[in-house]
Amino acid sequence: RKFPPGPVWYPFIGSSGVLQKMTKEYGSEWRACLELSRQYSTNVLGMKLSREMLVVVSGEKNVRQVFYDKDYDARPDNFFARLRCLGNKNMGITFANGEKWKIHRQFAVKNLKHVGYGKTLMESEIQNELSRLLEYLKENNSKPINVVNILSESVVNILWKYVAGERIQEDKLKHLLGLFRQRGEAFTIAGGLLNQIPWCRYIIPGLSGYSLINRLNRDISSIIEEAIEKHKNNEVKGKDFIYLFLEEMNANRDPTFTEEQLKIVCLDFLIAGSQTSSNLLGFAFLKALRSQEIQQKIYEEIDTLIGDRLPCWNDSDRLIYTSAFLQEVHRYYPIVPMAGPRLLQNDASIDGYIIPKGATVLMSVGDIYFDPELWDDPHVFKPERFIDESGMLKISEHLYTFGLGRRRCPGDSLAKSFIFITFVGILQKYRIHVSNGTIPSDVPCIER
Numbered sequence: 001r002k003f004p005p006g007p008v009w010y011p012f013i014g015s016s017g018v019l020q021k022m023t024k025e026y027g028s029e030w031r032a033c034l035e036l037s038r039q040y041s042t043n044v045l046g047m048k049l050s051r052e053m054l055v056v057v058s059g060e061k062n063v064r065q066v067f068y069d070k071d072y073d074a075r076p077d078n079f080f081a082r083l084r085c086l087g088n089k090n091m092g093i094t095f096a097n098g099e100k101w102k103i104h105r106q107f108a109v110k111n112l113k114h115v116g117y118g119k120t121l122m123e124s125e126i127q128n129e130l131s132r133l134l135e136y137l138k139e140n141n142s143k144p145i146n147v148v149n150i151l152s153e154s155v156v157n158i159l160w161k162y163v164a165g166e167r168i169q170e171d172k173l174k175h176l177l178g179l180f181r182q183r184g185e186a187f188t189i190a191g192g193l194l195n196q197i198p199w200c201r202y203i204i205p206g207l208s209g210y211s212l213i214n215r216l217n218r219d220i221s222s223i224i225e226e227a228i229e230k231h232k233n234n235e236v237k238g239k240d241f242i243y244l245f246l247e248e249m250n251a252n253r254d255p256t257f258t259e260e261q262l263k264i265v266c267l268d269f270l271i272a273g274s275q276t277s278s279n280l281l282g283f284a285f286l287k288a289l290r291s292q293e294i295q296q297k298i299y300e301e302i303d304t305l306i307g308d309r310l311p312c313w314n315d316s317d318r319l320i321y322t323s324a325f326l327q328e329v330h331r332y333y334p335i336v337p338m339a340g341p342r343l344l345q346n347d348a349s350i351d352g353y354i355i356p357k358g359a360t361v362l363m364s365v366g367d368i369y370f371d372p373e374l375w376d377d378p379h380v381f382k383p384e385r386f387i388d389e390s391g392m393l394k395i396s397e398h399l400y401t402f403g404l405g406r407r408r409c410p411g412d413s414l415a416k417s418f419i420f421i422t423f424v425g426i427l428q429k430y431r432i433h434v435s436n437g438t439i440p441s442d443v444p445c446i447e448r
């Protein structure tokens with residue numbers, strides 16, 4: 001009786017129809033849930049999507065409760081999660097649970113560090129990629145360029161270097177990123193239509209995204225399998241994550257170290273790393289394009305403090321305005337506005353509502369960034385809010401870009417260094433203008 005309020009549940013589909021319709025109308029699932037929370041005057045929104053109970057929590061206090069309470073640490077095992085794990089139950093890191101999750105998350109974090117995924121060593125890999133990017137821009141100078149696409153290629157290449165010791169072939173990478181983009185259209189954080197009404201795959205395999213995810217799984221599996229095979233035949237030079245994982249697997253210490261698990265961990269890295277950092281950088285360049293005044297200020301700071309040399313992560317402490325600008329981009333353009341999904345493991349209560357064990361829980365973090373109680377003029381883009389009276393960078397505890405608690409993003413140092421070094425490295429050499437006189441809108445939209 002104390003289940004959180006929300007739209008009505010229809011037979012078989014529950015509130016799926018309402019959520020789908022509003023997601024289309026409001027442009028994203030996050031905005032649809034915000035609107036529903038407003039309509040039902042609640043910070044804890046309850047729905048039933050087919051057979052799954054879905055709860056969306058908003059408000060900083062509630063969101064922190066979910067991030068920190070152990071009962072919310074697990075991931076669901078629904079139709080979407082199975083597809084996402086190549087047909088397996090809760091494997092890899094992102095969708096693993098319990099001991100398996102702890103062991104593999106720890107193993108990945110520790111061993112990626114061993115192969116150079118640490119703040120300083122990583123820097124030289126990012127700088128190499130920046131030099132390649134600058135070369136590409138030079139060759140294509142003054143032609144219009146889709147920055148998000150070239151940046152996602154860069155970030156995946158850096159990541160893949162640690163995982164598989166080499167770059168992914170260019171044509172394969174382009175194909176893969178194309179599939180990831182389409183995947184982003186077909187699936188939302190609540191899993192999309194296919195998760196909510198799995199039988200729709202028999203009626204509309206194309207529209208529901210089922211054909212796409214099968215194709216994506218097939219193509220991505222073959223790229224990862226090929227990399228694993230090359231490692232088994234010692235065809236790749238040096239040490240990397242796949243070698244370390246295979247060593248652990250061959251040592252037979254833990255039965256969860258299998259080739260299938262390795263494949264899904266690799267998939268987790270590719271999915272988590274491919275679009276997040278590049279989308280954020282895309283918004284940073286868009287803002288610089290829309291505000292030439294801000295762009296000029298950033299350029300002047302870079303020119304005065306680092307001149308012509310390649311930027312490095314340590315510069316982020318000195319380029320205060322640029323770093324504050326990037327923090328404000330994180331706030332103003334929340335690229336992960338809803339964190340999760342989480343599976344609740346015991347009955348719990350939030351804000352006086354009862355959430356039943358087994359419910360899927362999402363955290364609406366994006367709206368915290370526009371809460372007037374926490375930010376002055378939240379709808380105004382103002383890098384200065386991240387600079388204190390003494391002119392130093394101010395870190396806000398109200399930004400949740402990389403999550404919080406035990407499921408916090410393990411890729412944050414790569415993402416932060418990549419975003420900073422690439423942004424500074426490009427603005428150091430180029431001014432960004434529109435090629436056709438039309439300034440693009442900064443309202444996020446899905447690429448069609």
Ligand code: HEM
Pocket residue numbers: 093094095105159268269272273274276277280335336339340341400401402403404406407408409410411412414415
């Ligand atoms: C700007 C870029 C990025 C953003 C905004 C971001 C954001 C997030 C967030 C919010 C979570 C936590 C989800 C939750 O609480 O349930 C997360 C988890 C995760 N991220 Fe990132 N991420 C970024 C880049 C990366 C990169 C480059 C990698 C690759 C190493 C990565 C790998 C992961 C993995 C494996 C998880 C799952 C962790 C777990 O469940 O234990 N992320 N990310």
